[in-house]
Amino acid sequence: MNQDRIGIKTPEYVSLNFQLAGLGSRTAAYLIDQIILIIVNILIVMVLFMILYGQSDLLLWSEINSVPVAIAIILMFILNWGYFFAFEYFSGGRTIGKKVLGLRVIQENGHSITLLSSFIRNFLRIIDSLPANYFLGMMMIFFHSKHKRIGDLVAGTLVVHERNTKKKKKLSPIEKEIEKRGLAKSDLFVEEQVLKTFGAKDWNLVKTYCSRFIHLPEEESIRLTRQVAEILLPKARVDARGKSFQDLENNLLVLYLHLKDEWEYEL
Template sequence: MNEPTYVSGSNREASVVTPEHVMLRFQTAGLGSRATAMLIDTGILLLVNLTVFILFGIVLFGKEEDLFLDDDNYTIAIVLLVTFIVNFGYFWLLEAFWGGQTVGKKLVGIRVIRDNGQPATFVSSTIRNLFRIIDAMPTGYFLGALVCFFHPRDKRIGDMVAGTIVVVESGQQSTLFQKKKDKQPNGFDLN
């Protein structure tokens, strides 16, 4: 398959000319919308992780015997494994199977696609999310945010390696910050 040709435009727009000579234009999602989506996703993961820890805490402390002397007690290892799977799998599986979106991205109105304008694939989502570990260094996604801030198409390291880009969904405002129109009883808009 031929690689797409990029057309330069404004700093917030990515244009792709496909092999069929069709120009696709996307508005890239900036650091603010990406950070908002990340905060929402982090809040969801915090609640899930808290629930996992509470449930396993009940199991651990509900036993009457000494936990650390019991050789066949693998509860702590299971907690760590479940926590890793939930935290890594949340972003990876949702982006791979939910059209390039997580819950936070859906609420903010952004989506992950490939550089050629096609939907994100399972492989691109896997690569992108494996590099999430590097983007999160040293803490709080500082490196990823710094790279995203200076990249012309608002890409973090995982996006550059996976060949993906985060874009604003076309023709749609953020459902999180959508303004409701005031209407009079007769149905006419006040605006």
């Protein structure tokens, strides 16, 4: 069941292929996330007891300030519900457990998960967890053709395996050029929210540019670099004014690395 694949055509008419995540891998990712949450909850309770112990030498409940207890309860509620919502939206559809297992949540059209989609699918965990121990959600994932639980059905999302880059022993020409120049994603800071504004057309443009410019004569390469930089760098909130064409090339190559994580996970 984990070998099921699905083809998606995006609104930009780009065809993407994904391997759907089945019950086994999704359960393993969920257990990792739960272990993390349990550890954090235990730490919160320990801190709470330390605070209460400091307030009452006799440990009499009548003398204990209820404010720390209320704060701890609210904090634990926000943590346990907001963990999945926040990580999936701000980390490209990946909680820590999903990242370890190489999974991510995407929309049915192949785009990154939106704020509303993340909110809906995680709010409906309440229903998926019925009657106990996530039974309804697991049954839905097991029997649904696209391995969807109720939250996925309502939010219009899929859980897929990310492209496994470890299997690729040979570097592509783009990767060789990036490695040769010693470039890394840290060389160009782009906010997560800004990256989400880039669409498939932007990804195809930067990918096509990076694969072509090294093979062009210098004059054509410079002209192409400046043209593409004028389109993409302002969108990434990078000031291209006064930069040499080599700096622009490097900026575009690093932008390629950022967008690659978001778009190049076809199988």
